Amino acid sequence: MEMNFNQHISGQFNADLEAIRNHMMGMGGLVERQVANAIEAICSGDTRVADDVIRREDEVDKMEVNIDHECTQILVRRQPAASDLRMVLAVSRVVRDLERIGDEASKIAIHTLEVADNSSNQLCQQAMRYMGAEVVKMISGALDAFARHDVDGAIDVVRNDKLVDQQYASALRELITYMMEDPRSIGQAINILWILRAIERIGDHARNISEQVIYLVKGTDVRHSSLTEIEEQANKD
Amino acid sequence: MEMNFNQHISGQFNADLEAIRNHMMGMGGLVERQVANAIEAICSGDTRVADDVIRREDEVDKMEVNIDHECTQILVRRQPAASDLRMVLAVSRVVRDLERIGDEASKIAIHTLEVADNSSNQLCQQAMRYMGAEVVKMISGALDAFARHDVDGAIDVVRNDKLVDQQYASALRELITYMMEDPRSIGQAINILWILRAIERIGDHARNISEQVIYLVKGTDVRHSSLTEIEEQANKD
Numbered sequence: 001m002e003m004n005f006n007q008h009i010s011g012q013f014n015a016d017l018e019a020i021r022n023h024m025m026g027m028g029g030l031v032e033r034q035v036a037n038a039i040e041a042i043c044s045g046d047t048r049v050a051d052d053v054i055r056r057e058d059e060v061d062k063m064e065v066n067i068d069h070e071c072t073q074i075l076v077r078r079q080p081a082a083s084d085l086r087m088v089l090a091v092s093r094v095v096r097d098l099e100r101i102g103d104e105a106s107k108i109a110i111h112t113l114e115v116a117d118n119s120s121n122q123l124c125q126q127a128m129r130y131m132g133a134e135v136v137k138m139i140s141g142a143l144d145a146f147a148r149h150d151v152d153g154a155i156d157v158v159r160n161d162k163l164v165d166q167q168y169a170s171a172l173r174e175l176i177t178y179m180m181e182d183p184r185s186i187g188q189a190i191n192i193l194w195i196l197r198a199i200e201r202i203g204d205h206a207r208n209i210s211e212q213v214i215y216l217v218k219g220t221d222v223r224h225s226s227l228t229e230i231e232e233q234a235n236k237d
Numbered sequence: 238m239e240m241n242f243n244q245h246i247s248g249q250f251n252a253d254l255e256a257i258r259n260h261m262m263g264m265g266g267l268v269e270r271q272v273a274n275a276i277e278a279i280c281s282g283d284t285r286v287a288d289d290v291i292r293r294e295d296e297v298d299k300m301e302v303n304i305d306h307e308c309t310q311i312l313v314r315r316q317p318a319a320s321d322l323r324m325v326l327a328v329s330r331v332v333r334d335l336e337r338i339g340d341e342a343s344k345i346a347i348h349t350l351e352v353a354d355n356s357s358n359q360l361c362q363q364a365m366r367y368m369g370a371e372v373v374k375m376i377s378g379a380l381d382a383f384a385r386h387d388v389d390g391a392i393d394v395v396r397n398d399k400l401v402d403q404q405y406a407s408a409l410r411e412l413i414t415y416m417m418e419d420p421r422s423i424g425q426a427i428n429i430l431w432i433l434r435a436i437e438r439i440g441d442h443a444r445n446i447s448e449q450v451i452y453l454v455k456g457t458d459v460r461h462s463s464l465t466e467i468e469e470q471a472n473k474d
Contacts, residue, residue: 061461064461065458065460068458075322076318076322079316085309172427176424176427179416180420180423180424183416183423186416186423190413193430221306224298
């Protein structure tokens, strides 16, 4: 009888853990679409898409608060230990990064509206498109790695973040050159600057999500660690 | 006997809670000094102060990881409930914001080194000094409010964040005008832009810390809420 009772409890517990993971993945899917749409909006100049991204930011925010609340409830009611506890803590950190990615997507959309109907939205188009596609891939890569407990996949994301940082630095130089050549465009070019920065920040958050995969699987906190340090941790048993 | 045992356990528990709160306050003190020194460095052009801020960022990072680890240990070992649980969760969120403030302080110091020995470090001096002083006050105000469970103090910080946002917008306009008048200075002016942005972000993080005071005292999650909504929550019993 007690055995059944415990099994019952543990079945519910697993269902709770499954639920927060699924909700996190659902939030991840929405956030990934928000970023892809924001990039699409800036590249095509389609203001309806930008409006839609801004409107849906609320949904992302609510998801963060709800999932974080679910995590707290599990901590209180189930008192998880070891890998279960790591799952709950990792989910609650990941949703925070997802929320910030949603924030950056919405900033991109806002600046898109500010440069709409203006020739300077053509500035750094190629860099934005390329970096944008890269960070969308990083978000989905980080979430896949989380779902599959895939440390190698997580490290790939950290590696790609370095590439995005380099692209960002080079796009910045291009933009500054442009501003010097055509000072009247500076006000508009600053909008492009914020967009490039937002894309670069999204890459950082995707990297943070990947770091939680390593925490989940290896139990080591690799925040603030370099790529080499992370690779070392990943190769430990 | 059992009574004594429980008292003993509960005494240790309180000591643990006290410890994370004290460590958080210690970290807060360091982070506040980092910001004050970064602002001092940019206003005085003293590169040694800037170097010192960059060097001490590691300390801030380590404090975050350590305190977050302590919080996890309390969750596992003590299984806190109600207001004790809120304390642990609030501390772990506050240290994350403190770490990000430390990050922004270090960015300010890095850009200070980039504009050193250049006349454009005089740009927006007044705005940087004023906004800088304001956000340092906000950090200490938010931490004081946390220590004293002072909801009104927390709301003051949220209110000041709005002022800093306005100062930021006006400094940005000033900077863009300057860039248009003297396009050769654009590269340097962009450094000032990042510094203004970092100061503005520090204000946002101080606001986040204040929101945790309301969570701690009232039990309501007010992230993503407007000032008015926060005031309403604060007035509830």
